[in-house]
Amino acid sequence: MRGWRSVDRKAEARETAQRHKSRALHVYQDDDGMVVVRGRLGPEAGAGLIQALTAARETLYQQRRAENAAPLADPSSETPTMAQQQADALALLAETSLHEGIEPGASGDRYQVVVHVDAPVLADPDQAGQSVLDD
Known part of the structure; x- marks a missing residue:
């Protein structure tokens, strides 16, 4: 769990709208x-990107491991830094999406959201409650 915070539905809606408005991606040469x-x-798109990068890094790690196990492997090759691994993983994601196409699947397949709510909060919209984000 990352933490607890009081829920003010209107404030939370404003925060969500502000986060959506402030999303941006700048790509240039x-x-x-x-x-x-x-x-x-x-948060949701970021979590998806983090999961995709993690999976791509693992794929690349397993490929490097298999290549280094080969008899002609170069023992002097350096292990990439985490930043280099992230860059390689992003490149793999881009190459894969261009080769395989982009099919996000059903929304239920992409994300799983777990919501913990106290019964009194559900029964009374004016009732103060808390929200928690499970990782």
Whole structure:
């Protein structure tokens, strides 16, 4: 659990609208030819991106591990930094989506949301309550 906070439905709706409004992604090619990516995603989209990057990093790790187990593997090759692994994972996601196509699937397949609510909060909309985010 990340934490608890009091729920004010109107304030929470405003926060959600503000987060949605402030989402952005900037992608441009720098002077040296490298592509720079900078952005802000909503919590759900961000969580999806983090999960996808984690899965892609694991795939690349397993590929490197298999290649290093080969008899002709170069023992002097350096392990990429976490930032390099993230960049490689993002590139793999881009290549995969271009090759395989983009099919997000049913929304129920993409996200699972667990909501814990006290019964009195459900019964009375003016009742103060709390929300919790489970990881």
